[in-house]
């Protein structure tokens with residue numbers, strides 16, 4: 019055949035050439051249908067550049083998110099057709115379609131969402147005949163055709179239930195009109211989130227990439243990042259990479275558990291592993307600049323080799339990589355198997371099918387040569403020298419990084435079961451007159467035919483065939499699958515000549531033994547982790563042979579467990595400190611946190627909770643590092659509290675030097691005044707117990723635990739002994755305590771704030787009365803001492819409020835939980851009855867076991883670090899002293915209530931400079947209160963369930979019925 023006067027440099031000289039012609043006839047195209055039609059034009063291109071390669075068109079879609087503007091690719095080409103040496107005919111092809119980039123896990127790319135901004139863009143006008151003069155779109159929403167401007171999206175909203183849309187595109191070229199139809203699949207699955215940060219990465223060797231950062235939920239700074247570098251051939255958009263990691267909601271669970279997700283894209287993903295490792299090194303350096311927390315570094319597929327190499331190279335240079343865990347997902351550590359039949363087909367048919375050029379470039383790229391165990395080159399099966407060099411380089415660096423814990427995932431089975439049979443036919447293409455191909459899987463332990471075929475234009479038409487003896491039938495090995503055979507079948511079918519029969523479309527590409535780097539026959543079962551057979555300390559594989567890079571539900575659960583993101587199905591991200599079950603018994607939750615997430619973010623309070631004794635102690639005692647007031651300012655005070663914002667701080671809320679000054683004045687005075695407390699306690703306890711006895715039953719809190727310590731405190735402070743005053747103060751105080759719970763209604767919180775202000779006025783009045791006529795008690799002493807020290811009347815009021823707010827209610831609380839614990843542990847109750855001198859020690863155990871103050875906040879005065887977590891100046895953290903006091907590292911058998919326990923001090927009164935000033939008073943009043951109660955009632959018992967208050971900062975029963 020001779021083709022004269024070629025039109026547009028496209029000649030389709032074989033097979034089906036009835037491409038859509040713009041008459042609008044024929045079924046609407048799917049995206050894959052559009053790509054198939056376009057490939058046929060590409061295969062017919064006789065001049066370079068006549069048809070832009072499909073892979074370049076698809077690559078351009080990477081800039082678009084699957085829930086963003088949808089580019090519409092419009093193809094209009096003139097081409098020549100010559101069949102069976104017949105006359106040359108000129109035809110025109112016209113077809114259009116919305117083009118989405120490859121989306122993880124979706125066979126058919128789908129638009130994510132139901133509001134679609136259709137975009138006609140000159141970048142997606144593909145033609146050898148020029149651009150249209152006008153474009154109209156009928157999105158299939160019932161509104162008919164609408165004119166669209168180049169570059170201006172037409173936004174259309176479909177019903178939420180719609181699974182697809184039928185779209186028509188009408189283009190005008192002069193007086194000619196062309197019409198195309200396509201189907202757009204719509205999906206309710208949300209697209210990956212938009213990255214929070216993007217770090218450009220540039221290695222010294224010139225290779226580059228981008229790190230896309232998705233913050234942990236509730237975090238704004240870098241937090242325990244999981245850095246995963248992409249696999250071959252690079253250039254994937256970030257939302258694809260995120261979707262790979264988010265299979266089964268894995269990325270969401272990790273972000274819930276306080277980890278950032280960082281996906282690293284490579285600009286030269288087909289380049290050598292060693293060179294792209296330098297790009298990842300840049301990312302690790304960027305992460306280390308931002309956080310001192312340990313990193314988790316790894317990669318998907320080839321990315322696992324890149325990260326393995328990068329970490330080893332850093333170790334070899336003595337450079338810190340600060341990585342405590344390495345993770346590879348279906349990485350060909352011992353090589354990948356790319357179906358030899360497909361390789362042979364691509365190379366052998368390339369001269370006749372130019373569209374195979376992109377595929378051939380992938381196969382021959384340096385990276386592919388490095389990880390493929392068998393590379394078809396120059397018509398023979400080889401091991402590339404580049405692979406040999408990589409294997410040598412990895413070995414020279416020590417094979418695996420030494421510092422991190424090594425974790426691996428395989429997408430294949432672990433039972434050694436064979437998938438595709440050895441020597442089986444995967445493709446039989448009998449095209450007429452002479453286009454044929456026949457492909458087979460690898461034979462088992464023998465030479466077998468891999469590929470043979472013919473092409474009528476070739477000279478001779480019989481093409482060079484390929485036979486090979488690999489020894490092992492890798493294609494049927496268990497492992498992550500790739501549809502190489504299916505792709506070849508689709509290419510053959512696309513030629514439109516003859517019949518194509520195909521089987522075993524997806525076969526093994528990353529054998530399980532390679533993903534786990536096991537030096538064993540791929541057809542034998544994988545040993546359990548820890549056997550020493552694999553360099554990986556722990557690993558998981560799928561229960562079936564899944565598509566390469568698949569993370570199954572079981573593997574996801576394993577990964578989350580291995581990374582400490584769930585514990586026996588418990589996800590810490592679901593932790594709600596206001597959950598009623600947690601408030602009733604927080605200790606099992608504390609155990610889980612202490613063991614698995616000793617420091618964990620609690621977004622509701624914008625703070626990290628610290629569950630271990632050591633970390634709590636650090637925060638409470640490092641007085642120059644952890645302070646009460648944020649050095650960068652705090653949010654405005656809630657509601658009416660705002661009116662008090664300019665009052666000075668009292669003892670509780672101040673930092674040195676004011677705190678030091680206040681404490682030095684108050685503490686000695688307080689310690690003298692409280693000496694009368696035991697007598698007062700005995701005096702008040704008698705009538706309360708007598709009244710209860712008369713009633714025959716008792717509600718511990720209202721009848722005893724509240725009135726007793728409040729009366730003692732009011733008497734010590736010198737508050738006039740007037741039932742109206744004392745009960746009024748108790749009411750206000752109850753309202754203040756209720757308002758501390760930030761989940762309460764505005765009315766409750768507002769009332770608490772107004773009661774604080776009322777308390778302020780009350781003390782102002784007492785102050786004025788003391789000025790007029792000196793009064794008795796601690797309050798009067800504070801007034802005088804503060805005046806002498808030059809402190810203001812407001813400072814007096816604030817400190818007096820501290821004493822009133824902190825001074826009895828927590829004693830009420832400890833009597834409540836303490837008596838309950840005694841009654842729940844009859845052996846301890848009888849030990850105490852037998853030896854009343856144990857009561858002081860019993861009080862300490864009550865405080866350790868079930869202390870009234872569970873959590874204490876602090877702010878970082880400077881940039882600092884606790885437990886491997888970095889805290890920039892102004893960070894808020896919370897010492898969970900209720901958990902610290904159950905830390906088995908400090909308290910043996912911590913869940914046991916043992917009134918004879920001795921040893922390390924609990925932190926129920928805090929630690930450091932703010933250690934509770936009232937502790938000596940509690941130690942005087944508490945034992946009297948408990949001793950009097952149990953002496954009075956030898957048969958004391960619980961009489962119903964308690965009620966728990968709803969503020970996680972405090973632990974208290976609000977109601978405890980007792981009988982006796």
Ligand code: HEM
Pocket residue numbers: 669670671681731820821824825826828829832869870871874875925926927928929931932933934935936937939940
């Ligand atoms: C069982 C009873 C009590 C418990 C569990 C308790 C607990 C605590 C804790 C944990 C702190 C430290 C807070 C922090 O570091 O931010 C503290 C501080 C304080 N407590 Fe208590 N307390 C109790 C009883 C009392 C009593 C009876 C008074 C006064 C009569 C009192 C007055 C104070 C004051 C004024 C502070 C601030 C001390 C400072 O910042 O220097 N507390 N308390």
